[in-house]
Amino acid sequence: xxxxxxxxxxxxxxxxxxxxxxxxxxxxxxxxxxxxxxxxxxxxxxxxxxxxxxxxxxxxxxxxxxxxxxxxxxxxxxxxxxxxxxxxxxxxxxxxxxxxxxxxxxxxxxxxxxxxxxxxxxxxxxxxxxxxxxxxxxxxxxxxxxxxxxxxxxxxxxxxxxxxxxxxxxxxxxxxxxxxxxxxxxxxxxxxxxxxxxxxxxxxxxxxxxxxxxxxxxxxxxxxxxxxxxxxxxxxxxxxxxxxxxxxxxxxxxxxxxxxxxxxxxxxxxxxxxxxxxxxxxxxxxxxxxxxxxxxxxxxxxxxxxxxxxxxxxxxxxxxxxxxxxxxxxxxxxxxxxxxxxxxxxxxxxxxxxxxxxxxxxxxxxxxxxxxxxxxxxxxxxxxxxxxxxxxxxxxxxxxxxx
Numbered sequence: 001x002x003x004x005x006x007x008x009x010x011x012x013x014x015x016x017x018x019x020x021x022x023x024x025x026x027x028x029x030x031x032x033x034x035x036x037x038x039x040x041x042x043x044x045x046x047x048x049x050x051x052x053x054x055x056x057x058x059x060x061x062x063x064x065x066x067x068x069x070x071x072x073x074x075x076x077x078x079x080x081x082x083x084x085x086x087x088x089x090x091x092x093x094x095x096x097x098x099x100x101x102x103x104x105x106x107x108x109x110x111x112x113x114x115x116x117x118x119x120x121x122x123x124x125x126x127x128x129x130x131x132x133x134x135x136x137x138x139x140x141x142x143x144x145x146x147x148x149x150x151x152x153x154x155x156x157x158x159x160x161x162x163x164x165x166x167x168x169x170x171x172x173x174x175x176x177x178x179x180x181x182x183x184x185x186x187x188x189x190x191x192x193x194x195x196x197x198x199x200x201x202x203x204x205x206x207x208x209x210x211x212x213x214x215x216x217x218x219x220x221x222x223x224x225x226x227x228x229x230x231x232x233x234x235x236x237x238x239x240x241x242x243x244x245x246x247x248x249x250x251x252x253x254x255x256x257x258x259x260x261x262x263x264x265x266x267x268x269x270x271x272x273x274x275x276x277x278x279x280x281x282x283x284x285x286x287x288x289x290x291x292x293x294x295x296x297x298x299x300x301x302x303x304x305x306x307x308x309x310x311x312x313x314x315x316x317x318x319x320x321x322x323x324x325x326x327x328x329x330x331x332x333x334x335x336x337x338x339x340x341x342x343x344x345x346x347x348x349x350x351x352x353x354x355x356x357x358x359x360x361x362x363x364x365x366x367x368x369x370x371x372x373x374x375x376x377x378x379x380x381x382x383x384x385x386x387x388x389x390x391x392x393x394x395x396x397x398x399x400x401x402x403x
Contacts, residue, residue, distance in 0.1 A: 008046055008315060008388070009035060009072075015386040018286065020330070023048055023318035032302030037311070039074040044292075044311035045304065050322035050342065052302045053314040056293055057346030063293035063312055065350060066091045070291045072313060072389060086233045088350070095349050101226055102234055103353060105153070105212035111356045114149075118360055121148055122368040130372065130402055134379060137396040141369070142250035145361055146243045153242075154235070155204060155211035160196075167193050168243045172390055190236060197235035201228060238354075244390060245287040246358045249343075250365050251393040252285030253277075258376055260332045267334055267370045274370070277334035278362040283341035284332055286317035289391050291350075316342045317391060375401040 006022050013019045026033050026048040035046040047053055056063045069080055069089040083089045087098045122145060129140040143165055151161045170189035201217055208214045216234070219225040226234065257264040267277055295310045306312065319342045321329040326336075344352035344359075352358070369376075376398050383395035 006033070007036075008048075008318075009037065009044075009313075011386045011388045014289070014388055014391065015384055017384065018289070018317045018391060020321065023315065023321065027318060027322060032304040032306075034304075035313075040311060042310075044313055045301070045306060047301070047312060047314045048318035049302065050319040050325040050340075053316060053319040053342055054346040055301070056312060056314050057342075057350065058348035060091045060095075060349055062296055062299055064091050064296050065089055065095075065291075065293060067294035067296065067309075068292065068311065070293070070350075072290060072292050085229060086237055088237055092349055097224075098226075098230060098234075099349065099353065101220060101224060102216060104220065105215045106353050106357065108356065111360060114357070115360060115364070118145070118149065118364040119367070121145060122364045123372070125365075126368045126372050130400055132400075134399040135397070137254055137376070137398045138247065138251050138393060140398075140400075141365065142247045142254070142393075143243075145250065145365055146246040149357070149361060150239065150242045153212045154200070154238070155209050155213045156200070163196070164239055164243060168240055168247075171240050172244055172385060172387070172392060193236045193239060194232045197232040198228065200235070201231050241352075242354055242358075244392065246361050248287040248390065248392040249282055249285050249358070249362050251396055252287070252391070253281035253362065253366065254369070254376060254398075255382060255393065255396060256281065256284050256332050258378060261375075263332055263334050264370070264375070267366065268374075271367055271370055273334050274363045274367045275359075276337060276339070277366055278359050279339045279341065279343075280332065280334050280336050281362055281366070282343035282359065283320045283326075283336070283339060286320050286341075286343055286391055288343070288345075289317045289387070289389055290315045291345075314346065316346070319346070372403055373400055374403045377401065 006025065007013055008019055008022050008026070026046060031047070031049040032052060033046045033048070034043050037043045047056055066084050066089055069075070069083045071083065075083070087095060087102070090098065125141055125144045132140060147161045147165055150156070150164060151158065156164065167189045170185050173186055200213060204213045205217055208218070216226055217231055267273055290313050293312045293314065295306045295308055295312060297308050299306050323329055325340060344355040378397065379399050380397035382393060385392035385394055
């Protein structure tokens with residue numbers, strides 16, 4: 001493959017899914033590649049191997065999330081300053097303080113207690129989908145579970161669930177362009193989310209409830225608490241990360257099952273493979289394609305001399321197919337073990353806070369689908385998000401065949 005033909009940055013390259021041929025070539029020939037950037041004459045470093053992605057993720061003192069934020073495109077310094085107030089765009093120790101406060105709502109005990117509720121909710125969703133018989137799988141099954149879970153976790157009224165769905169879609173649309181500020185609808189959605197979160201926080205302070213919002217806005221044992229702005233920004237982050245990524249994992253996982261019917265039958269025959277299937281689905285789909293970091297000092301990475309200030313992008317969707325880590329990575333294998341995928345990040349301080357909840361949602365949904373359905377058939381073309389950030393399915397017309 002000619003080097004000039006390589007492009008893993010243009011959102012249009014993801015219209016048909018992950019550009020696997022490009023990533024395979026880069027891993028084999030130039031794993032830390034000086035890639036062209038339409039906004040930066042010097043380009044950026046595309047990091048595509050598992051080991052290098054993990055290293056960048058685990059060393060925030062060298063590869064910063066804060067200097068130019070984690071967003072792939074270029075934004076003004078004013079916009080950077082605003083984005084740095086969000087946990088996603090912080091480095092330790094600021095990030096450590098904020099993560100310590102918000103992690104109170106995502107303890108292993110909290111997630112374990114949700115297992116039975118997730119199972120019942122998944123059954124309700126699939127039963128309703130079976131009554132419909134056919135339709136868009138995204139709307140019928142994939143979108144509902146994370147919406148319900150997120151709404152209940154945050155104490156959002158049931159009637160407001162579709163607002164979350166709408167806001168999430170509009171925010172995701174910003175990733176289809178290289179310049180985020182070009183998407184006015186996404187910017188408007190963010191403002192609407194801030195306003196909603198602010199009103200929700202005020203309501204919970206006046207009338208505390210048994211939900212994560214109340215936990216987050218209450219002082220911890222040392223008296224620290226989230227400020228109003230910190231809560232509003234975290235709500236926006238959770239709305240997108242807790243909804244968009246899980247929905248795309250479920251949709252992409254079902255498409256993988258359709259395209260690999262032997263794995264679908266394997267799951268139906270052995271439903272106890274569901275936890276491993278969920279992990280393989282996250283590896284295969286890689287709902288979050290990439291994040292940006294900025295070098296804080298001169299350093300060598302993958303044999304390349306990275307200079308302070310250089311733009312570095314880690315590609316999880318490439319690392320998850322690294323032949324040096326995964327045996328036969330292009331095989332969808334629901335029994336894969338071990339499975340050290342980076343679908344929830346490469347470790348380090350920004351490792352996905354809701355990792356266990358997301359995996360449990362995917363597991364419970366596929367337990368239910370494999371129990372109640374004999375099969376799922378595509379009835380039309382699959383619509384995808386053309387985004388270099390989110391690997392997402394926007395529509396998937398199907399017919400559901402009951403067991």
